[in-house]
Amino acid sequence: MDELYRDQILEHYKRPHNFGRIEGADLEFEDTNPFCGDEQHVTIRLDEDDKVAEIAFDGKGCAISTAATSLLTDELVGMSRQELLRLPKDFVLELLGIDISATRMKCAMLGLKVVKSASLGKSAEWEDEGEAGDPAEAVVDLGQI
Amino acid sequence: MEPVSAKSPAAAAPSSLEKIRAAFPALEREVHGRPVAYLDSGASSQRVLASIQSVDRYERRHHSNVHRGSHTLSAEATEAYEGARATVADHIGAADRREVVFVRNATEAINLVARAWGDASVGAGDRILLTEMEHHSNIVPWQQLAERVGAEIDWTPIDDEGQLDMDAFTTLLERGPKLVAVTHVSNVLGTENPIAEIARLAHEAGALVLCDGAQAAPKVPLDMAELGVDFYAITGHKLYGPTGIGALWTRLDLLREMPPFLGGGSMIRKVTKAGTTYADPPARFEAGTPAIAQAIGMASAMRWLDMVGMEAVREHEEAIADYTLERVAEVPDLRVFGPPRGPGRLGPVSFEIKGIHAHDIAEILDRHGVAVRAGHHCAQPLMDRLEIAATARASFGVYTTTEEIDRLLDGLEDARKVFGL
Numbered sequence: 001m002d003e004l005y006r007d008q009i010l011e012h013y014k015r016p017h018n019f020g021r022i023e024g025a026d027l028e029f030e031d032t033n034p035f036c037g038d039e040q041h042v043t044i045r046l047d048e049d050d051k052v053a054e055i056a057f058d059g060k061g062c063a064i065s066t067a068a069t070s071l072l073t074d075e076l077v078g079m080s081r082q083e084l085l086r087l088p089k090d091f092v093l094e095l096l097g098i099d100i101s102a103t104r105m106k107c108a109m110l111g112l113k114v115v116k117s118a119s120l121g122k123s124a125e126w127e128d129e130g131e132a133g134d135p136a137e138a139v140v141d142l143g144q145i
Numbered sequence: 146m147e148p149v150s151a152k153s154p155a156a157a158a159p160s161s162l163e164k165i166r167a168a169f170p171a172l173e174r175e176v177h178g179r180p181v182a183y184l185d186s187g188a189s190s191q192r193v194l195a196s197i198q199s200v201d202r203y204e205r206r207h208h209s210n211v212h213r214g215s216h217t218l219s220a221e222a223t224e225a226y227e228g229a230r231a232t233v234a235d236h237i238g239a240a241d242r243r244e245v246v247f248v249r250n251a252t253e254a255i256n257l258v259a260r261a262w263g264d265a266s267v268g269a270g271d272r273i274l275l276t277e278m279e280h281h282s283n284i285v286p287w288q289q290l291a292e293r294v295g296a297e298i299d300w301t302p303i304d305d306e307g308q309l310d311m312d313a314f315t316t317l318l319e320r321g322p323k324l325v326a327v328t329h330v331s332n333v334l335g336t337e338n339p340i341a342e343i344a345r346l347a348h349e350a351g352a353l354v355l356c357d358g359a360q361a362a363p364k365v366p367l368d369m370a371e372l373g374v375d376f377y378a379i380t381g382h383k384l385y386g387p388t389g390i391g392a393l394w395t396r397l398d399l400l401r402e403m404p405p406f407l408g409g410g411s412m413i414r415k416v417t418k419a420g421t422t423y424a425d426p427p428a429r430f431e432a433g434t435p436a437i438a439q440a441i442g443m444a445s446a447m448r449w450l451d452m453v454g455m456e457a458v459r460e461h462e463e464a465i466a467d468y469t470l471e472r473v474a475e476v477p478d479l480r481v482f483g484p485p486r487g488p489g490r491l492g493p494v495s496f497e498i499k500g501i502h503a504h505d506i507a508e509i510l511d512r513h514g515v516a517v518r519a520g521h522h523c524a525q526p527l528m529d530r531l532e533i534a535a536t537a538r539a540s541f542g543v544y545t546t547t548e549e550i551d552r553l554l555d556g557l558e559d560a561r562k563v564f565g566l
Contacts, residue, residue, distance in 0.1 A: 004508065005563045014500075026339045036504060037521035060534040062502035063564075107504065 004098055007062060012067035019076050020056045020088065025113055028079075029118035030059075031095075033110050042114045050083070052076050062094075064104050069111025071095040081119040087112060149366040157416070160463075165448065165453065165566075166544045170195045173286025179514030181497060182549035186383070187332055187493045188518050193385040199445035200387060200438045210434055212411060216447040217399075217491035226437050229444035230427070235394050237369035239378065244400060246393045246430040247440050251359040254393035255326075257430060258355055259286035261406045262376075262399075267323050269295035276309055276338075277530045278331045281523040283357045287326060293511070299511035302328075303530065307334035307483040316342070318350035325354045329361035333522050333538065335466060335491045337365070344373035348558040351400075359383055359391075363542070364462045364491055366455035368446040368478075369394055381443035385543070386449065390439035391404040393430075400426040407432040450543075458543055467543045468548050476557055478566065482531055492541035495522070501564045505536040509563055510537075513556040 025043035032039045040059035047053040055073045066077060072092055074082065092112050099106045116124040171191040174181045178283075183191060199287040203225060209218035211226045234242040237551055248254045263286075267273065273287050277300050291298050295503035301314045306326065318325075325347040330337050344354045356377040358367070363384035369377060376399075380391035383566045395403070404537075405412055405423050409432035423429045450458060470486045473479055478499035484490050497503060510517050518538045528534060539553055 004506070006430055010564065035520060037525060037528060038502075038504075039534065062504035062506070066502075077162075104508070 006098065009063055009096070009098065011025065012070040013063040016057075016066050016070035018070065020110050021057055021058055022054055022056050027054075027118040027121075029123075030111050031101050031110065031114045031123065032095060033061075033106050035063065036062075038062065038107070038110065039116045040065065040069060040110050042069075042111070042118050044115075046116055050080060052079050055115075057114070061110065062107055064100070065107040065110045068092050068096055068108045069114075072111050076115065082121040085116055085124075086121045087116070149257055157556070162544070162546060166546075168449070169544050170194060172544060174515070176514040177512050179552075182513075182515040182552045184539040184541065184545065184553060185516045185518050185550065186363070186542035186545070187360060187538065189382045189388070190385050190542050191544070192387065193449050194407045194444075195449040196386045196442045196446040200442040201299075203438050209429070211437055211447060212428070220477055222437055224380035225441050226435065229440040232444035232447055234394075236367070236444075236451060237392075237394055238370060240370065241397050243425075243427055244369075244397050246395065246400070246427040247435055248383070248391045248393050248543055249389055249436070250391040251357060251378040251380040252286075252378075252391075255283055255355065255357065256286045257393055257406045258378075258395075259290045260377050260405045261430070262353075263290040263324075263486055264285075264293065266293055267296050271296045271334075272299055272320050272322040273297070273327045274320075274347075275316055276327050277303045278307070278309070278334060278336065278361055278524065278527050279326070279328055280332050280357065280358070280359070281525070283326050283355075284526065285377075286544060287324075296323075300526070303334075303336075303527075306485065307331070307336050309336075309343075311448075315346060316344060318352065321350065322347075324351045325352050326357070327354070328357040328359075330358075330364060330491055331483070331524075331527075332464060332540075333362045333493065333495050333524050333527055335493050335495075335537065338359070338492055340372045340374060341557070348373070350444050361566070362404075363450070363458075365459050366564070370520055375399055381439060381446065384443070384446055386446035387436075387439040390436045392443075392445045395426075398425065402432075403430075405429050405432070409433045410556075411435075451545060461543060461545075462541060463488070464488055465545045465547070465550065466494060466507050468547050469494045469539060469541075469553070472550055472554050473557075474560075476554070479557070482536055484531075491540045495536040495538040497533060497536055498561070498566075500566050501560055503537040506537040506557070506560050509511070509560040510553065510556040513559065515553050515556045517553070542554050 021041040022045050026046040027044035030041040037062050039062040042055055042057045044052055045054040057069050066135055169191045207221045209222045211223045213395050220535040231242045233245045267413040300318050303311045304310050329340055340356055345352045353375040356374040358377050358379045375396055377394040414423050414424050414427050418521040467486050480497050482495045507517050507519035519533050
């Protein structure tokens with residue numbers, strides 16, 4: 001049945017990659033999803049060229065946020081801080097390979113936001129998820145007016 | 146004039162669950178191909194037809210600004226708006242309709258008290274006593290007040306069953322708080338707090354009592370004199386009425402002493418270049434054009450509830466909560482937060498299943514047309530106390546059926562299957 005909870009997602013949820021914390025990390029950040037209170041903590045060790053040598057995350061989260069950050073952290077070794085900051089949201093969505101609804105977008109993007117915040121050394125500004133529809137179309141049957 | 150509130154034929158004396166459900170058009174909705182099993186009334190209930198119709202009738206035929214015009218429409222609007230205030234007063238057992246101030250919601254009611262009463266009455270070093278089970282709406286305004294004036298906040302702990310620790314409460318009262326702010330019914334645990342006893346103890350210790358009734362007002366009969374509190378906050382959209390409207394009840398002698406909250410039109414006696422004198426309550430606390438239609442809609446929902454009978458509403462809530470607690474006990478690795486089955490245990494029923502995050506539970510239930518909430522439920526200090534980040538929460542309304550709870554259970558079984566449990 002399940003497109004959202006396909007095996008790859010559940011596998012990363014149950015056994016997330018790069019899970020834990022790096023002692024004496026060069027970069028570190030923690031943030032929460034204010035919508036649900038989920039937390040993720042990211043630690044990054046840099047090599048002599050200031051590129052990601054090792055990355056780890058831990059925290060409490062749903063299948064989508066955990067799998068997204070597990071998949072994301074698999075891809076980041078060798079990237080510079082600038083490259084981390086330039087990562088688009090689609091990078092995560094392509095790794096997930098599933099349709100993410102507006103309500104779950106914050107879950108999918110929590111890890112990316114924390115990684116960017118760690119690179120920046122402060123909370124990365126983040127535009128709100130979800131697309132604004134036309135309220136008239138959404139709730140009013142114009143035929144009746 | 147035509148009646149602008151309640152008493153539509155569709156809402157006449159509903160005596161069975163079927164008739165009650167027929168009074169809620171939204172329950173005809175299908176979600177993912179199945180009739181919606183709406184188990185999120187604790188966040189916002191569905192609207193009763195009597196309320197929808199009274200708002201519609203007012204908007205179509207009777208609207209004008211209140212308290213101003215000498216023309217017919219303004220007189221009708223004023224009559225309907227003040228009639229709504231009288232209905233609210235009647236529904237909550239207030240002694241006088243002037244004790245009812247219309248606000249946007251329970252959050253605004255509490256902010257009004259924190260600003261108007263709090264700024265005038267709480268000073269540096271004073272204490273405010275909250276509980277660990279409060280909603281953010283009954284925490285943040287007090288933290289903001291404490292920050293403004295240099296006051297201190299204490300927290301009454303809960304025990305492992307989700308009941309207030311009354312011994313600890315009594316001990317904390319010895320610190321002499323100016324105010325005790327406590328929820329009537331927890332929006333996470335389904336605990337009903339002993340408000341009358343809390344008020345008696347608090348008053349003996351010299352504290353005033355604010356009670357957050359956002360969850361209780363749709364579920365239990367209310368009598369302000371019996372509860373013995375000083376402030377009581379309610380919201381319309383959880384009791385089958387519209388959003389954007391709520392009420393603050395305050396003892397009239399206390400309300401008379403309180404300075405205004407927001408400034409503007411309607412709340413004045415006289416304005417000159419030199420200054421302003423203020424109107425008597427409740428107008429003093431209702432600056433600007435109010436939410437007239439919404440006040441009428443909330444009052445209509447209350448009249449409808451009174452027709453059903455709040456004792457019957459309470460019995461239904463207890464029966465559904467009990468049935469849910471009985472059924473979820475069958476689910477392996479499911480942990481319920483809140484008091485066990487028993488008299489007085491109301492909804493909601495909050496729970497977690499080991500190995501499935503609450504969000505994922507809610508997502509899978511939605512595919513079964515079952516609407517529940519997942520998250521911290523705006524009660525993060527309570528989540529910290531329970532040492533969890535989130536729960537799934539099934540909350541009930543007058544229309545909730547045991548069949549809907551059975552569908553919740555089917556959905557939970559499916560969730561366990563999806564996650565390979």
